[in-house]
Amino acid sequence: MKKIIAAFLCALLAVSGVALAEPVKLMDSTSRFDVTLSLPEGAELTLNELQSDYSVAKAAFGDLAPVGILIAPSEEYAEMSLADLSDEEVNKMLADTAIDFDEPASAIDVTPSGNKYIIVRQDGTQSMATIITIYRGYFVQLVQFFDEYEPLTEADTEFLMNVLYGIEFVDVAK
Amino acid sequence: MKKKCLAAVLVLLLVVTAMPLMGATAETNYYVVTSNQKGLNLRSDTSTDATVITVIPYGAKVGWIGLTENKSWAAVYYGDHNGYVMVRYLSKKKPAEPKKETPVTSSTYKTFEAADYYATVTPSTPTGYVNLRWAPSKSTEIHGRYHQGSTLRVIAENDSWAQVLDEATMTCGYMLKNFLR
Structure with missing residues (x-):
């Protein structure tokens, strides 16, 4: 199954004219899975810390707004993915994420591989965007903004989505 | 300035995961506080893969044994059970009964009253962050971001900020204030 997903992601990015670099491990393996990230060729990944249960990284690609990547386990939603939550829980999570934004625009969507996610962004004097999803008990959050919060363009958003689509949870053989 | 702030935040993130809970002793009690107000798993080991011994109800008191080496987990006891819980779900303050949240206004310059206590930054998600702004308004500039576990000194407050x-x-x-515990 994971080969099919990986192949699909390759096809998706190939159609958009972006070649994939080799996947990079974002977290040490838990007993269940490794978390890897595939970025477009030419993108740079800075891994701040690699621990068994927390990952902080930053992806950059040319002049595009960099994307902070944070992954951590959740006890509140252990073993669950965002699609397993009720509409009320998802809406509360969206509200909690947007609470620190001044004029947020938000949406709930699904990745090509079928994983639900929340996206919140604001444009104007402090442009930034954040994506939150839960996958098998792990929170994944992406945060994108320029140092001076300049407006985010379509190209910046496309890079943000490429990062999201490039994250893969690979089952570890027991 | 902002680059330095963001770099400082990242450093802070790494540092605070190594900071033990302030003032924690064997006699200190903590309360379970989860953002979804559900129970917290007490586990046999310091991993979300470990066996769940029991589920500690929201708001229940647990006895502190000690912080583990990776600082993300704590050894605690609850009733007859000893085990491990994630540190981010513990608070020295007993939570109020679950109630409907009152909306936070975008900005409020309502009179601030002096205060002096330490609070822990607790974003709504394990990966979240809380913005530090130069004025009590969401439309003002962000000059810092703080992640789970950062300790800040509260020197004044109103209902929201x-x-x-x-x-x-x-x-x-x-x-x-939603994110300070």
């Missing part, structure tokens, strides 16, 4: 001081960097600003 707290004026805080980061004693590590001597940075002062305003933060939504």
